Amino acid sequence: MHILVCCKAVPFAPAKFSVSDDHTRIVYESSSLVLNESDEYALDAALLLKKKTAATVTVVTLGGLSSQEILYLSLAKGADHAVRIDSNASSPFEVAALLGALAAKKGADLVLVGVQSADQMASLVGGLLAASRGWPFVFAATAIEAAQAGTWVNVERELGEGRIQQLEVELPAVLGMQTGICPLTYAPPARRIKARQTRIEVVNATQLGFTAESLAACRRESIDEIMPPSTSRAARMLEGSADDMARFILDRIKETV
Amino acid sequence: MSADILVCLEHDGKTLHGEMAKLVSKASELTQTMGGRTIGALVGEIDTELREEAERLNCQEIVLVTDPALKEYHPELYRSALESVIAAVAPHVVFFRHSYTGVELAPALAHRFDAPIIANVLDVEVKDGQINALRAYLRELCWARISTRGPEPCFLTIQKFTLQHDPPATVAPAPVRQLEFSPPNQIRIRSHGIKQRLESVDISKAEKIVSVGRGIKDKANIKFVEELADALGASLGCSRPIVDLGWLPVERQVGLSGKTVRPKVYLACGISGESQHIAGMKDAALIVAINADPAAPIFRVAHYGVVADLFKFLPVLTAAARRDSAAKG
Numbered sequence: 114m115h116i117l118v119c120c121k122a123v124p125f126a127p128a129k130f131s132v133s134d135d136h137t138r139i140v141y142e143s144s145s146l147v148l149n150e151s152d153e154y155a156l157d158a159a160l161l162l163k164k165k166t167a168a169t170v171t172v173v174t175l176g177g178l179s180s181q182e183i184l185y186l187s188l189a190k191g192a193d194h195a196v197r198i199d200s201n202a203s204s205p206f207e208v209a210a211l212l213g214a215l216a217a218k219k220g221a222d223l224v225l226v227g228v229q230s231a232d233q234m235a236s237l238v239g240g241l242l243a244a245s246r247g248w249p250f251v252f253a254a255t256a257i258e259a260a261q262a263g264t265w266v267n268v269e270r271e272l273g274e275g276r277i278q279q280l281e282v283e284l285p286a287v288l289g290m291q292t293g294i295c296p297l298t299y300a301p302p303a304r305r306i307k308a309r310q311t312r313i314e315v316v317n318a319t320q321l322g323f324t325a326e327s328l329a330a331c332r333r334e335s336i337d338e339i340m341p342p343s344t345s346r347a348a349r350m351l352e353g354s355a356d357d358m359a360r361f362i363l364d365r366i367k368e369t370v
Numbered sequence: 371m372s373a374d375i376l377v378c379l380e381h382d383g384k385t386l387h388g389e390m391a392k393l394v395s396k397a398s399e400l401t402q403t404m405g406g407r408t409i410g411a412l413v414g415e416i417d418t419e420l421r422e423e424a425e426r427l428n429c430q431e432i433v434l435v436t437d438p439a440l441k442e443y444h445p446e447l448y449r450s451a452l453e454s455v456i457a458a459v460a461p462h463v464v465f466f467r468h469s470y471t472g473v474e475l476a477p478a479l480a481h482r483f484d485a486p487i488i489a490n491v492l493d494v495e496v497k498d499g500q501i502n503a504l505r506a507y508l509r510e511l512c513w514a515r516i517s518t519r520g521p522e523p524c525f526l527t528i529q530k531f532t533l534q535h536d537p538p539a540t541v542a543p544a545p546v547r548q549l550e551f552s553p554p555n556q557i558r559i560r561s562h563g564i565k566q567r568l569e570s571v572d573i574s575k576a577e578k579i580v581s582v583g584r585g586i587k588d589k590a591n592i593k594f595v596e597e598l599a600d601a602l603g604a605s606l607g608c609s610r611p612i613v614d615l616g617w618l619p620v621e622r623q624v625g626l627s628g629k630t631v632r633p634k635v636y637l638a639c640g641i642s643g644e645s646q647h648i649a650g651m652k653d654a655a656l657i658v659a660i661n662a663d664p665a666a667p668i669f670r671v672a673h674y675g676v677v678a679d680l681f682k683f684l685p686v687l688t689a690a691a692r693r694d695s696a697a698k699g
Contacts, residue, residue, distance in 0.1 A: 123508075130512045139507055139514065205477075205489075232508045234645075235489040236468075240477030249558040251445065252474040253627070271627055272443065272564060273470045275620075276382075279562040280445075286558070289473075291627070293614025333486035338515040342506065342667065348659060348675035355683050358676055359690040362637075362658055365674065366602070369634050369656040370577060 114168040114263050114284075116159045117221035119212055119238070120187060122146035122180035123231045136335040138203035141232070146176075148183040151227025155290035157297055158257060159225055160191045166259045168223075169193050173215055175200055175208055181313055188308035189300035196314045198321070205233070206331040209241035214321040216285070217246060223266065224287045228253055236289065243287035251282060252289040371499060372522060373406025376433075376461040378452060379424055380469060383414060383441070386423050388630075393465050393528060394427045400463075400496050409433060409459055410544070413451040415441040425543035432544050433459060437551035444561050449475050450554040453482060458549060461523045463494075463501060468527040469626070480525040486518035487525040490645070494526060501526070510644060510667045529645050569621035571605070578604035578635040581624055581651070582612060585640020585661060585680055589617045594684045595639050601691035607631065609647045625650035640680050643668025660684070 124143030131140045148156075159170045172187040174180050175198040184195035196219075198211050216224050226239040236252070243250030256269040260281065268280045271291055282288075300308075318328055351358045375397040380387040397408040407430040412421065416436040424432050435451040452475060456464060464479070466472035468490050480487035486501075492513070493504040501524045503516045518524050573579060580599035586592060592612075599606045607624045608617075624631050626646040636654035641647060643659070643666055651657070652671050659672035662679055669675040676683060 127508060127511070130508070132514075139512065141508065205487075234506060234508075234510075236473045237477050237487060237489050240474060241481060241487075244478045244481030249446070250474065250478065251559070253470050271470060273626060274382075274630065275567040275569065275628075276564050277567055278443070278564045281560040281562070283558040292610065296616075333480075333520045334488060334516050334518045336514050337502070337517050339507075340513050340515075342510060342513050342670060348657075348669045348672035350664075350669070350675045350677065355678070355686040356690065358678075358683070359687040362674065362676075362687060363690055363694055365656055365658070366578070366635050 114162075114166055114222045114259065115220055116162060116168050116170050116223045116225060117216050117219060118152070118156045118159045118170060118172045118187070118192070119224065119226045119242075120152040120156060120172050120174050120183055121149040121227070121230045122174055122176055122183045123149045130339055132336050132339055136337065137332065138201070139336060139339060146179055146182060148186055149227055149230050151229055151290065151292045153227070153297055154292050154294055155225040155227045156187055156190060156192065157295050158290050160298065161295060162257055162259065163191070166263070171196060171219060171221070173198065173212065175202065175211060177201065184313055185305065185308045185311075186300060188311050189305040190298050194314070195311065196316060199315050199317045202318075202328065203233070204332040204334065205235055205237035205241055206333055207328050209238050209245055210328065210331045211318060211321055211323065212238065213242045213245040214323070215316065216242070218321065222263070222284045224248075224285070226287065226289050228289050228291055239287050239289040246285070249282050249286045250289070251280060251286070253291045254288040255291050255294045257288065372460050372462040373401065373404035373499075374409055374459060374461040375401050375406065375463045375465060376409050376411055376456060376459050376523070377429070377465045378411045378472070378475075379427075380467050380471065381412075381414060381420060384420065386420070386427075387467065387469075389467055391427060393467065394429055396494070397465055398428055400494065404462070404496055404499065406462060407431065409461065411452060411455045411459075413440060413448055413455070421546065422543070425546065426541060427544070428541045429544045432546045434546050434548045435551050436548070439553060440551065442561060442564050443471060444559065445474055446554055446557055446559050449478050451551055453479060454549055454552065456483065456523065462499070464523045464525045466525065466527045468529045472527045476525045476527050483523065484521050485523055485525060486520045487527070488516050488518060489527045491526045491528045494528075506645065509642070511665070529649065567620070571621050573605045573607050573622060573624070574629045574631050576605035576631065576633050578602055579607045579624070579631055579633045579651075579654075580604045580637045580639065581607035581609065581641060582618075582639050583609040583641030583647075584611045585642070586612070589615070591681065592617055594681060594688075598637070598639070598684055598688045598691065601688045601695065602637075603695075604635070604637070609641050638668050638672065639684060641668050642666045643671065
């Protein structure tokens with residue numbers, strides 16, 4: 114089984130936000146990019162499956178050279194191959210189209226994504242990727258088990274409010290992996306240094322069959338305006354000594370209960 | 371061009387999800403200005419009670435697909451049923467809740483109709499027939515207005531906490547149009563049933579909840595919050611990262627993937643307030659947030675906020691609560 118894990122490099126602590134001149138993305142002033150948390154769980158779920166089934170794990174990210182750091186981390190954690198799609202696409206439609214084309218090109222049986230990226234917070238890429246290939250998609254998967262000679266997988270997934278659904282899913286398929294589903298593996302520094310010697314395959318949109326125009330045609334939205342979050346429902350901030358604030362809180366609790 | 375909004379009505383087989391009235395109410399506000407209708411899509415094995423609940427939602431019409439095959443949620447069957455409803459109604463906009471099933475179904479349908487989709491929406495406006503949605507980015511540090519292009523309908527998955535549209539008290543039942551269910555040609559997902567996770571505590575009925583988030587930094591520090599909960603006679607809750615780290619069991623988790631709680635008092639200690647968490651607690655009568663970060667989004671939903679070092683402030687609050695209960699005897 115060939116598992117493709119889609120990992121995103123996300124800004125750790127951005128200082129400033131602005132909209133790109135073409136209104137296609139939000140630009141962050143941030144020095145460091147880190148592996149998106151829920152994608153790391155997707156990667157670890159793939160590595161667990163690799164141990165059980167001798168699967169091959171390829172990790173892919175999309176972005177500029179600075180996003181390559183998370184690929185070295187993924188290799189150090191145990192991924193077999195790493196690919197970077199050299200593109201600044203950020204619309205979920207564009208990203209899904211590029212990842213879907215790569216998944217087909219690599220002959221992936223199972224594509225894993227995290228439930229949500231910390232920067233876009235849309236949870237759309239997995240579903241759109243699956244739809245672009247006509248593959249099944251399950252969101253918020255918590256466990257995967259290979260079944261039926263590698264042509265189906267057993268999947269446990271969350272439905273919210275403590276409801277759990279057991280599914281069998283035919284491959285190729287896309288799963289959105291929930292966070293907290295397994296302990297995260299640690300990549301020791303020595304392995305991380307060694308991983309940097311691994312060749313990262315770099316592909317561009319043209320090699321995946323897209324022109325600038327055909328890719329832009331996938332896009333369905335533009336960002337008109339960005340703003341700080343509304344404070345219309347802001348809390349009344351308490352001040353004074355800790356004792357005074359504690360007294361105030363306990364009085365409000367007494368009034369309410 | 372249509373001016374109708376279709377609201378996909380989420381339910382658990384027995385009752386509608388609690389946010390559906392607000393989604394319908396917001397949709398009605400928009401369709402009134404556009405001169406269109408608000409239509410509810412009800413898909414499942416629908417009994418009379420559930421159907422009547424939907425009829426009373428203030429929609430102009432309910433489009434119903436009911437079939438024994440739809441008794442439990444199934445990604446492919448529900449998608450297929452909703453596709454037939456969307457094709458029959460041809461709306462301008464489709465509302466989903468930004469839930470597990472909403473996030474699973476909406477992108478596939480948007481792709482099917484070659485249509486735009488905006489996810490995790492906080493609010494929506496219509497200007498000259500154009501959809502304009504507000505949503506958050508980067509751990510909610512930034513908000514943006516998004517406009518769409520492409521064929522109708524525009525799909526939106528709606529995050530619940532900013533939509534405060536209360537439905538009218540009583541409305542005449544909406545007429546129901548029933549569509550035949552035709553299953554998809556190819557089934558690539560088999561469901562082996564939905565179960566409720568077994569739990570030893572139920573915080574959803576608690577009157578007071580003291581909840582802990584990532585700001586507590588270490589498992590050993592959970593005791594600060596446990597002691598406060600004990601002093602206040604409150605239940606202990608937490609945000610998702612605390613469960614992910616294995617520091618507290620999942621039955622104590624508040625939020626979209628955990629419990630929705632509606633206590634009288636909710637004390638959020640070291641919880642940043644991502645929308646998944648807010649969704650599960652925003653209806654508490656009194657919300658007090660204690661956090662070291664003055665920019666934490668939790669302060670946007672709390673009634674009162676304290677910016678403080680948890681390890682200094684919580685013991686003070688605990689001691690004061692103990693003195694109060696001792697004085698009461």
